[in-house]
Amino acid sequence: MEAVTIKDIARALNLSTSTVSRALRGSYEINAETKRLVMEYAERMNYRPNPIALSLKENRSRVIGVIVPQIANDFFSQTINGIEAIAYNRGYHVIISQSHESFEREVLTVQQSVARKVDGLLISLSSQTNDVTHLQELQQKNFPIVMFDRVSAELEASQIIADNYAGAFAATEHLIQTGRRRIAHVTIPAYMSITQQRLAGYRAALEQYGIPFDETLVRHVGFGQHEVDPIVDDLLNQSPAPDAFFTASDRLALGCLAALRKRNVIIPEQVSFIGFTNLLVADLLDPPMSTVVQPAQEIGQVAAEQLIELIERKQKAPAIGTTKIPTQLIIRASSMREKHLV
Amino acid sequence: MEAVTIKDIARALNLSTSTVSRALRGSYEINAETKRLVMEYAERMNYRPNPIALSLKENRSRVIGVIVPQIANDFFSQTINGIEAIAYNRGYHVIISQSHESFEREVLTVQQSVARKVDGLLISLSSQTNDVTHLQELQQKNFPIVMFDRVSAELEASQIIADNYAGAFAATEHLIQTGRRRIAHVTIPAYMSITQQRLAGYRAALEQYGIPFDETLVRHVGFGQHEVDPIVDDLLNQSPAPDAFFTASDRLALGCLAALRKRNVIIPEQVSFIGFTNLLVADLLDPPMSTVVQPAQEIGQVAAEQLIELIERKQKAPAIGTTKIPTQLIIRASSMREKHLV
DNA sequence: TTGTAGGCGTTATCAA
DNA sequence: TTGATAACGCCTACAA
Numbered sequence: 001m002e003a004v005t006i007k008d009i010a011r012a013l014n015l016s017t018s019t020v021s022r023a024l025r026g027s028y029e030i031n032a033e034t035k036r037l038v039m040e041y042a043e044r045m046n047y048r049p050n051p052i053a054l055s056l057k058e059n060r061s062r063v064i065g066v067i068v069p070q071i072a073n074d075f076f077s078q079t080i081n082g083i084e085a086i087a088y089n090r091g092y093h094v095i096i097s098q099s100h101e102s103f104e105r106e107v108l109t110v111q112q113s114v115a116r117k118v119d120g121l122l123i124s125l126s127s128q129t130n131d132v133t134h135l136q137e138l139q140q141k142n143f144p145i146v147m148f149d150r151v152s153a154e155l156e157a158s159q160i161i162a163d164n165y166a167g168a169f170a171a172t173e174h175l176i177q178t179g180r181r182r183i184a185h186v187t188i189p190a191y192m193s194i195t196q197q198r199l200a201g202y203r204a205a206l207e208q209y210g211i212p213f214d215e216t217l218v219r220h221v222g223f224g225q226h227e228v229d230p231i232v233d234d235l236l237n238q239s240p241a242p243d244a245f246f247t248a249s250d251r252l253a254l255g256c257l258a259a260l261r262k263r264n265v266i267i268p269e270q271v272s273f274i275g276f277t278n279l280l281v282a283d284l285l286d287p288p289m290s291t292v293v294q295p296a297q298e299i300g301q302v303a304a305e306q307l308i309e310l311i312e313r314k315q316k317a318p319a320i321g322t323t324k325i326p327t328q329l330i331i332r333a334s335s336m337r338e339k340h341l342v
Numbered sequence: 343m344e345a346v347t348i349k350d351i352a353r354a355l356n357l358s359t360s361t362v363s364r365a366l367r368g369s370y371e372i373n374a375e376t377k378r379l380v381m382e383y384a385e386r387m388n389y390r391p392n393p394i395a396l397s398l399k400e401n402r403s404r405v406i407g408v409i410v411p412q413i414a415n416d417f418f419s420q421t422i423n424g425i426e427a428i429a430y431n432r433g434y435h436v437i438i439s440q441s442h443e444s445f446e447r448e449v450l451t452v453q454q455s456v457a458r459k460v461d462g463l464l465i466s467l468s469s470q471t472n473d474v475t476h477l478q479e480l481q482q483k484n485f486p487i488v489m490f491d492r493v494s495a496e497l498e499a500s501q502i503i504a505d506n507y508a509g510a511f512a513a514t515e516h517l518i519q520t521g522r523r524r525i526a527h528v529t530i531p532a533y534m535s536i537t538q539q540r541l542a543g544y545r546a547a548l549e550q551y552g553i554p555f556d557e558t559l560v561r562h563v564g565f566g567q568h569e570v571d572p573i574v575d576d577l578l579n580q581s582p583a584p585d586a587f588f589t590a591s592d593r594l595a596l597g598c599l600a601a602l603r604k605r606n607v608i609i610p611e612q613v614s615f616i617g618f619t620n621l622l623v624a625d626l627l628d629p630p631m632s633t634v635v636q637p638a639q640e641i642g643q644v645a646a647e648q649l650i651e652l653i654e655r656k657q658k659a660p661a662i663g664t665t666k667i668p669t670q671l672i673i674r675a676s677s678m679r680e681k682h683l684v
Numbered sequence: 685t686t687g688t689a690g691g692c693g694t695t696a697t698c699a700a
Numbered sequence: 701t702t703g704a705t706a707a708c709g710c711c712t713a714c715a716a
Contacts, residue, residue, distance in 0.1 A: 005709060005710085006709070016688075018689095018711080019685085019686055021710065021712085022685095022712090025711085031686085050459065050709050050710070051458055051459060052398050052708090052709080053692090053710045053711090054709085054710065055394045055692095056392075056394050056694095056710080057692050058692085058710095072419045072422075072619050073619065074414070074416070077414045077419040080413050080414075081440070084413065084438070088439075093439075093458060094437065094438065095405075095437055096426070096436065098423070116393055117394050141343050250620065251620065254620055254623060255622070257626050258625070258626060261626070278592065280596045280600055281596060284600060284603070285623075285628065286626060286627065348694065357703090358702065359693085360695075360702075363693095363696095371702095372701065376701080376702085392693050392694075395693035395694045396693080398693080398694080398710095399693080399696095399707080399708050
């Protein structure tokens with residue numbers, strides 16, 4: 001894999017490397033004939049400038065680092081898809097790393113990415129992360145960072161999130177309007193930003209409809225295995241038992257469904273925040289599940305746009321703020337399915 | 343983001359850059375005291391070698407290029423997960439690109455990756471790709487390439503695939519053993535490697551059990567939208583109609599399920615090749631779906647291992663071959679669920 | 685209009 | 701044991 005360099009072209013054409021360089025970028029005054037000659041030869045030899053040499057010279061790599069808790073997760077893989085689309089359009093490549101929901105690995109990965117000379121960082125925090133000094137330090141050095149989905153208010157960086165509050169409000173409101181009063185909310189750890197936003201939306205909807213908030217209906221589940229079952233058990237042992245479930249993720253939604261089925265309990269309706277790539281799945285579950293669809297791809301796109309903006313205009317005072325992308329509530333009730341039957 | 347360089351250290355310690363360099367890599371003979379001094383200072387200043395400078399010098403980037411049709415796809419995101427795990431352990435970063443199932447974009451992306459100076463390429467072909475000259479050219483230049491999942495026999499590169507033949511055989515055999523005789527096989531375009539392997543397994547099982555192969559039961563579906571419905575219609579209009587479906591992917595499995603439900607038809611059993619991240623989903627569908635589980639993560643791991651091997655021992659004659667990773671057939675029948683009910 | 689030289693950060697070679 | 705120099709590929713200020 002020996003690639004053609006400017007030096008090779010110069011030698012072959014009996015020119016200096018600077019002349020060749022100028023001819024190729026077309027900038028400086030240069031003899032039209034020389035330019036044509038160089039261009040032709042470069043074309044023929046399939047010359048491509050070495051991006052590594054350029055990076056070294058320009059002190060920029062045109063690479064964006066992306067850190068997510070997990071790649072093999074519909075929400076994040078869709079986000080990455082959105083990031084990738086924007087990045088490639090603007091001439092950036094994307095290096096992806098995973099924190100595996102571990103604070104330590106997140107810190108390590110951030111350091112590695114920076115050592116690798118990425119031009120900026122897009123990050124969604126691990127579920128263990130409640131200390132963001134590793135990011136604050138970078139920011140003080142003026143290193144471009146944009147956070148998405150799982151963010152932290154302690155960092156003065158641009159943040160792109162789904163409108164979790166509105167989504168949770170809409171989901172809860174829908175359940176109330178269909179007659180539910182005891183809506184269980186099974187969600188992720190309490191200190192995470194998205195948890196708080198969703199919980200707030202849930203509470204606001206209850207309040208608006210005059211339903212007292214019952215904290216025993218709210219359960220926080222970590223990211224380990226087999227944690228959902230006992231929680232569902234516990235909820236069902238309440239009297240009165242919940243008459244609806246509002247879950248915070250695919251994983252929890254499926255866990256609750258499985259637990260309910262195992263106990264042979266049929267809940268009138270379940271709504272979940274989801275990131276299923278193929279939303280058809282939600283409709284084909286038994287029973288079908290209503291969903292608060294997260295605009296994963298759009299979140300990725302907007303995050304990438306803002307980061308590149310930050311990288312390219314190296315202003316000291318970039319516009320920092322939180323961008324909320326709307327969610328969409330899709331109702332899927334068993335009754336609706338029957339309509340399809342002939 | 344000014345980083346500390348060897349030069350900075352040299353200046354601060356009144357040494358030459360070569361001495362500092364030696365001290366840091368510890369290799370050459372060097373005064374123990376000097377070494378200690380340099381190490382300490384480097385540590386204190388949080389020195390990190392500039393990987394771009396190293397790449398330029400060593401003519402290697404320690405980056406692996408990965409090209410998949412889609413990131414937002416359970417199978418591929420799991421594969422990437424496996425690749426990432428191995429790569430990071432061996433000091434490589436991973437740059438991911440998507441071909442979006444387009445031949446043109448695949449060619450473009452391959453060229454871009456090479457221009458970016460990745461040390462090697464892991465690729466799963468787009469569904470449109472049946473010409474692999476863009477890869478053959480690279481190979482002739484001795485550029486390391488490993489293919490996975492969607493491979494091509496026309497390329498003499500290592501290939502890592504699921505044991506599609508055995509998986510399809512097992513699925514078909516299972517359906518036959520439960521009494522099915524007219525097993526529809528809804529699959530992807532005919533020229534793709536995995537299609538052929540699965541079709542061969544399907545046919546072999548039929549043959550072994552003395553069931554004549556009926557080509558009208560085999561349907562190839564492209565990657566566009568809304569293509570599944572009319573095909574299911576058509577299959578159901580046959581007489582006798584199929585008594586089982588064996589589908590080649592998540593997307594086709596769900597498409598068939600939805601189409602069947604829309605027509606209010608209940609098929610006794612459906613088996614599919616799948617890559618669902620959360621296999622719980624298959625069990626919670628209505629009806630639950632049996633699956634040929636693809637070892638996506640392992641495929642990624644093995645592919646990454648083989649590629650890195652290829653990169654690091656720059657032998658002219660690397661061991662080339664096809665590695666088959668076993669699949670796993672998981673039976674999920676409605677009757678099994680009933681057992682769980684109290 | 686073209687060539688020379690220096691530098692981005694690092695290391696290998698040779699000289700001191 | 702340490703330092704000076706050249707080189708990786710590219711660009712550009714300056715000299716010719």
